[in-house]
Amino acid sequence: MKQAAVIPIFYGINDQYAPYLAVSLQSLIKSTNPQQQYQVIVLYQKLTTANQKRLGALAIDNCPITFYQLTPDLLTKFGGDDNTLRADYFTLTIYYRLFIADLFPEYDQGIYLDADTIVTTDIAKLAQFDLGTNLIGAVPDAFICSDPRTRRYAELAVGVDPDHYINSGVLLLNLKALRQEKFSQHFLKLLNQYHFQLIAPDQDYLNGICYGRTAYLAPKWNLQTEHALPISGQPAIVHYNLFGKPWCYAEVPYADLFWQAAADTDYQPELQQQLAQYSATQTAADAEHKALLMQRIIAFPDETLTFKQAIAQGEQVQL
Incomplete structure (x- = not known):
């Protein structure tokens, strides 16, 4: 596949995630091909000028960084959704x-x-993947695949094969096809009509709507550090998903890669301080949230209206 003239890479953050984005950006930029043009676009609703300046300073000639503020009226489109x-x-x-x-x-x-x-790895190698008529390309979610309870959630709540339930932390997006299919309008219609109770709202909607039009990428493109899928060689993208963050816990897989990239940002001191000061209370709160997550995974397929039930009632969920 011919390489695109410009490869756009999108992130969505708020001020809380600015330090972690800096590390991701540094690793991304360090892996770029000098002969290729990239464009990083950071979507935000609230991001201080100071954080924008610090993040923007990481840009290089062939990989500029721009910031796009989403309008406040976006929240009104969700009709009070409380996922x-x-x-x-x-x-x-x-x-x-x-x-x-x-x-x-x-x-x-x-x-x-x-x-x-x-x-x-140079992100351009991911951009070369031909999606064809698929709407998205993604890697299966290792957490969902790993446990009978989570597999049941994918099948009964979202209505998809658990081995093909994808993780939305790394997405190759067929933007042209998503526009043609009016994806966002379809998503908002489903959300406002049903307000499904979900454990991973954006991810579950992507799975439900794009099922059958998803290209499954090699697991190396989204190596999820909790319940990782097997890969050969080094991961191309490491994703510190769920609760195991290297800025919270020392014994996280591939934490060394995070700290190597962090060393080249001016956020490193505060990240190290966050790790050093992560308290027993915070650790206990993480454990409580993990337990609550599993409780909801077990309960939601039986207690609330699901994608699968809506489809059985004649609703079109998949595009």
Whole structure:
């Protein structure tokens, strides 16, 4: 496949995640090909000027960084939806990736990365993957695949084969096809009509809507550090998913890659301080949230209206 003239890479963050984004950006930029042009676009609703300046300073000639503020009225489109991330907290940032196709009509294809990632390989190699008529390319979610309870959630709540339930932390986006299929409008219709109770709202909607039109990428493109899928060789992208963050816990797989990249950012001192000061109370809170997450995974397929039930009632979920 011919390389795109410009490869757009999108992130969605708020001020809380600025230090982690800096590390991801540093690793991404260090892995770029000098002969290729990239464009990093950071989507945000609230991000201080100071953080924008610090993050923007990481840019290089062939990989500029721009910041795109989402309009405050975006929240009104969700009709009071109260889904939380990982049974933890509500953040609008989890939904940003669902609107990229509409916000950036100049691009036909793009890459979305969560901020808790480290890139070890030129991202252009991922951009060369031919999606064909698929809407997205992604890696199966290792956490969902790993346990009968989580597999049951994928099958009964989301209505997909558990081995093909994808993780949304790394996405290759067919932006042209997503626009043609009116993906974001379809998502908002389903959300506002049903308000499904979900454990990973953006991810579950992507799975439900794009099932059957998803290209499954090699696990090396999203090596999830909790319940990792097997790979050969080194991961191309490390994703510190769920609760095991290297800035919270020392014994996290591939933490060395995070700290190597962090050393080249001016956020390193505060990241090291965060790790050193992560308290027993915070650790206990993580354990409580993990337990609550599993409780909801077990309960939601039986207690609430699900994608699978809506489909059985005649609703079109898949595009």
